[in-house]
Amino acid sequence: MTTLQNDFASFQIPTAGETAQIIGWLRNAGLDSLEVTAGERSFKIVLSPASVPATTAFQAPAPRPKGDEPVAVKSPYFGVLSLLRPMQDAPLAPVGSAVTAGETVALLSIGPMQISVTAPCAGTVAEVLAQTGDLTGYGTTILTLIPRHN
Template identity: 30%
Template sequence: MTRENELDIGELRQIAGWLEAAGVGFIEIARGRSVARLTLDHPTAREPAAKVETASLERPAPMQVKACHAGRFLRTHPGRATALVEAGASVRAGDIVAILQVAELCLPVVTPADGVLGEWLVDEGTVVGFGAALASLAERST
């Protein structure tokens, strides 16, 4: 039996199963003085969107980092003093660049592709909805 402020391994196993089923690769849970961070190496991949042929004269739409959940936007983890990633940093697909906080739950915001993180489009602490553009993402120069 666990104390009131401890995390139960059975609960963690169940949460890990939910994460895998939902295709989520990261979660951090805090209860009392206990904190557990679960990271799945290979979250279930979702089907990629069908590629659409475009005319060579069209400019590609700018890439953006978007919210995959509704929540309060945070560039800094509540338990840390520094931002997860600063604008201008080189990032890879799947890198955690920010957090969406729902009550005590912190959900990761990940980059959709490799590139350079551009400007933040949302202020720290702003409540955002699903699909909200959070940051711009530029291709790396070669």
């Protein structure tokens, strides 16, 4: 369960229409819940497991690499980029490192929420094109992989 908590000075409970829109965003993001707390007020949405898609909108389908042609790992959303493991100074996927399909290679921060940027295929990190702290947009190439064929 993903829980987001924050204190907002003028927090108001969303209307029914706003709640329906938030539920749509949660489903599209593959998230199962949202919680906002401000002092004595609290708003929480929890989706049933059947309503959350098996694959999220933030996971790109695995490309079909051709030969040793580099594969771009692109930002699935907008946000502030981090190439470091949370609470560490260690990079998630430095140049030359081997990654597996679906492995987190970067993180995007959107307010208090962090979204994983995952490798679309197994491979070796060839080049890192962005830096921690960059504001990235949807589709921005963050790094490239040389695919590993089994």
